[in-house]
Amino acid sequence: MIIKDLFINFCIISTFLFFGNALFRSVRSNPRISPFVFKMLTGVFLGVFGIVQMQFTFKLDNGTLLDLRQIPIIVATVLSGGMAGIITTILISIARLWFSASITGVSFLGIANACITFVIAYFVFRTKPSFRYKWFMTALLSTLNSLLIFLLWTGFSKRTTLILFIVVLFSSFIFTYLLIERLRRYNKIYDAMSKEVQFDFLTGLYNYRGFTYKYNQLSQQKKITFSLLLLDIDYFKVINDQYGHSAGDAVLAQFAEVLCSSVRSFDYCFRKGGEEFAIILEHVEEHAEAIRWAETIRQNIQEHKFVIPDGRTVSMTVSLGIGFYPLYADDELLEKTDRALYEAKKGGRNQFCIAH
Template sequence: MVLAAVAVALLSSALLIENFARAHAERRAVEGLRQVAVDFRDALDRGMAQQFKEIRVLSQLEPFRRFDDPAAMRRALDQVQIGFDHFAWMGVTDADGRVLAAAGGLLDGVNVSKRPWWQGAQKGPFVGDVHAAVMLEKLLPRQSDPWRFVDFAVPLLDSSGQRRGVFGAHLSWSWARQIKSELIDATMAAHQADALVLGQDGTVILGPSALEGRKLAEGMGEPGMALRQHAVDGEDYFGVSVQSTGYGAYPGLGWTVLVRQPVSVALADYYLLRHQIVLSAALLLALAVPMCWWLARRMSRPLNQLTEALARRHHLGSGEQLPQVGGYREAAVLSHALSELTRRQAEQDQWLAQLNASLELRVEDRTVELQAAMIKQEASERRLRTIADNLPVLISYIDAEQRLRFLNATFRTWMGTEPEAALGRTMKDIFGVVIYEQRLPAVKGALAGVRQRFETRSEANGVQRDLLTEYIPDVQADGTVAGFYTLATDITAFKQVERELDQLSRIDALTGLPNRRQFDQRLAEALARSRRSGLQMALMFLDIDHFKQINDNLGHAAGDMVLKVFAERVCSCVRETDLVCRLAGDEFVLILEGLNQTEEATVVAQKVLDAVSAPLSLAGTDVALSTSIGVACARGDGDSDAALLDRADDALYAAKAAGRGGWRMAE
């Protein structure tokens, strides 16, 4: 075990050190490559920005704006090219793309309007990506590498802003190769690394001659790549790529600078350290083997002596005295403790024999007492069961796992199931998922030690019952809750009377319409629905014109009949979803919901006027009926219910003031 512990410790330490060393070496390699890539990228961007700036400055010189003197332009271009020898070609074209003058007379008179650099200059200053020479290949001196250029073009404008021509230049790509050679090639060679410049399509535009013009493998030149191993020609590389971002007025061409270094070179120090770690771990393990063997022998010899002595005994307290062993302090202490334990065990055996004889007598007496107590308990349980089974209340006990452990006979009457069939099953199994989820908060509260009381309505065995249920926690002496008792009382008759009384309190006895109490509730609900839907609603306030005269002339019985007829005629003019209420006396209200336009309410108001004015005969007497209506509309986000009713009431008084028998819309 000690050897295993030493081996685990050595291997764990070696792995941790090895992982840390590798991560550190990789991080240093990547950071070094990243710094080189950033420096190279910035040098390219600043250099391109400088060339772009030079071309823009040259295009502003006076000789290049005198289109009437091409010879003067050519002389100026020849002089400029002497100081800017990195430009392989410089020239000026007219507005149609024909070369008016060029340094060295190259391409004079040639139409270059189809060239990308000339077309790009029609929109403003232009910088083109690296490309091979087309027309200049045959005119320029031969060199070991093919000619490649970066195009610059600046439109030439006259004083009125009209385009007169284009100043163009082809920057030799050997300029970039010179920057790479001066800036990073020496450093790269010392570390066996190389740097590449990739175009937008992933093609190598600057790098080792064997790779120029080729596309790298998918993802190898992906911008932003921080650390990635990839195989090129059978060798793994660390690669860091950064994307060109431009500099100043130069917008950048989307180039990517990729700096890579072979993994074997970047991690050379790490490989050497790993070899040293392996050798050190092997040496330490070799030293630990004899040390652990000696330690095991020293510890096991006295323990083996004690083990052999104990193996010859059938019982710890029997046999000869145990041998005294030494060798080291712990073994001597253990030997002394075992000898003392043997002596005490012998004394304990003798005392247990005496105690066993007396216990047999006490067990016989206790058995008689337990039998008498069980008979008494059974009688008590029978009495409690008889009482519980004859109560008109469903009584049960549910344990902490929500399983039914007791049910009285009322369960059979209400549920149509024998109590014995439900015992041991969970509440979810007995009552179903829906009822269980409804009662789950109360169940959790009872199991938390809080008494619960609630009313429910449920259907079982084909009968619907309103129940008043109480959950009484079964709290133990230590404060834990072992379960809870349930008492469910049938209050169906009481709730039915309560519902009937509530219904009577909301209905007008004469007309059968909702009364003022129900109207107040329904108006608030209608306003809330209007707010949610965004549709309008209307409230109409109606009363019967000259109703007092009808009561005075024909009597209150005729007045009641008029109220009934009036209510029926108003109800016939509205939808089933609309609400007609009688507030008091001859005052009625009408709630219309889901209106798209205010005119819909006025149409209903006119229908009510026409329906109410139909002929009516009571006891042989013709009664002329008419009504006045006040209409108030709301979208639900303005008035309260009281304010809306007040506006409808004001509109009603306006209708009466206008001569009765009509309607008015509240402002």
């Protein structure tokens, strides 16, 4: 029976951690969700995880019911910090009282166990050793803490009961650690591959592939309005011809920094190729607002002194085309904005034109 219960709990742990990892990867990548909100969501999610686990208990041979509520508390604290751990602990503690047939000393021992588990995880993971060492130390101390509370509750138990208690709890910690390590490695590989596929190695901006993906994603969501800016560095070929390609690379990297500092943190900057760039300004559909952003970018580029490898500085200007979604849709928006960029270059450069 213990083997069956252990298998069920391991399935619950795997399900919550796997789907939770996938869910929170997408949430974390959304620039509109602040770290504070992300930590709160993590705490709530793992609190629900703990409440579910409390419904699938192990029945030991002396009739004691054991659950694995410590695991989501540790996971929340380790992966998202103290705030998430506190929220998870509070939700589990409330549920412990809610599901109790009557509030007794045992109920408060269960809450004490949850709170002490949080304190252990919080302080152990503030130390410097490796993740593996800190996890095993947390698992060991949490197991000893739960064992102590178990003994305070039941008094002296049979040796087999104590051994079973320790084996179930500690093996669950080990299983969770192995699963989290696999997810951490997967996330690291996934992030590296995503960065290589969608980001430009020189500037750190989204590349053409990233632009295509993000543009298609936004243009298919009819409720999201945005302005599209297409930019060309004026006479960039002169930099390469006069100072060399290393100077050109240095200018491109600094140009990207100026672009990013000229827009909001949740806007998107892209290097489409060569000296061609693009910016997507979300929720900007008014001509006047888009013009203000374009003029800010143009002025910042014009006023910036770009440093090349030999220490000299050069000045640059930029031409821009401005288009609006959903005034124009999909391919039409790209075509008209590109035409506006051409008009800006043809009209003397260092200016912007609006798609029409």
